[in-house]
Amino acid sequence: xxxxxxxxxxxxPIDKVWNIISNxxxxxxxxxxxxxxNIISKTGNTIQADxxxxxxxxxxxxxxxxxxxxxxxxxxxxITQGPITGTRTVTLTPLSVNSTRIDxxxxxxxxxxxxxxxVFAKDNFMKSTEQALDQITQAVR
Numbered sequence: 001x002x003x004x005x006x007x008x009x010x011x012x013p014i015d016k017v018w019n020i021i022s023n024x025x026x027x028x029x030x031x032x033x034x035x036x037x038n039i040i041s042k043t044g045n046t047i048q049a050d051x052x053x054x055x056x057x058x059x060x061x062x063x064x065x066x067x068x069x070x071x072x073x074x075x076x077x078x079i080t081q082g083p084i085t086g087t088r089t090v091t092l093t094p095l096s097v098n099s100t101r102i103d104x105x106x107x108x109x110x111x112x113x114x115x116x117x118x119v120f121a122k123d124n125f126m127k128s129t130e131q132a133l134d135q136i137t138q139a140v141r
Contacts, residue, residue: 001086004106004126008133012140014094017102018069020139021090024049024062030135033128037062051076054084084121085109102136104129 010017020030024047027034036052047064053076063075071091076084086108093101106125113121 002106002108002110002122004108004122004129005104006126006129006133007101007103008137009095009099009101010137010140011099013098014069014092014100016140017092017100017136020136021072021092021102022066022068024064024072024074027051030139031128031132060085084113102133104133 020026025037025039027037033055034051034053035057038050040048040050042048045066045068047062047066049062049064051060051062052058053060061077063077065073065075067073069092071089074088074090076086076088086106089103089105089107091103091105093103095101106129108125110118110121
């Protein structure tokens with residue numbers, strides 16, 4: 001498993017940031033590698049969804065656990081047309097009334113990617129993650 005982490009401080013209250021990161025149906029708006037999210041079920045704070053993601057439009061299944069106003073943990077599994085699985089954890093920390101820290105961690109398995117392409121895949125993962133944080137930052141302004 002490869003672990004990646006990045007963070008960003010945003011000038012917005014935690015509730016405003018939470019409303020964006022917890023709305024799983026809008027993930028394609030912020031995450032450029034997620035093309036479609038079809039929510040299958042929601043039970044309490046757990047959401048199950050099928051998704052289409054990545055450069056080859058791989059089909060995957062997501063299990064999302066919401067910890068209100070704290071974190072969103074997305075397990076991406078059963079990717080039938082792609083080599084990556086993993087967990088994305090977005091954690092929020094209030095810094096003040098109008099400021100929130102977003103910590104984003106990935107725990108990804110890229111063992112099915114050919115050796116020569118792993119560096120490119122890791123780099124692309126982080127670029128996509130930084131772009132998503134940029135999009136979220138813009139949305140909360």
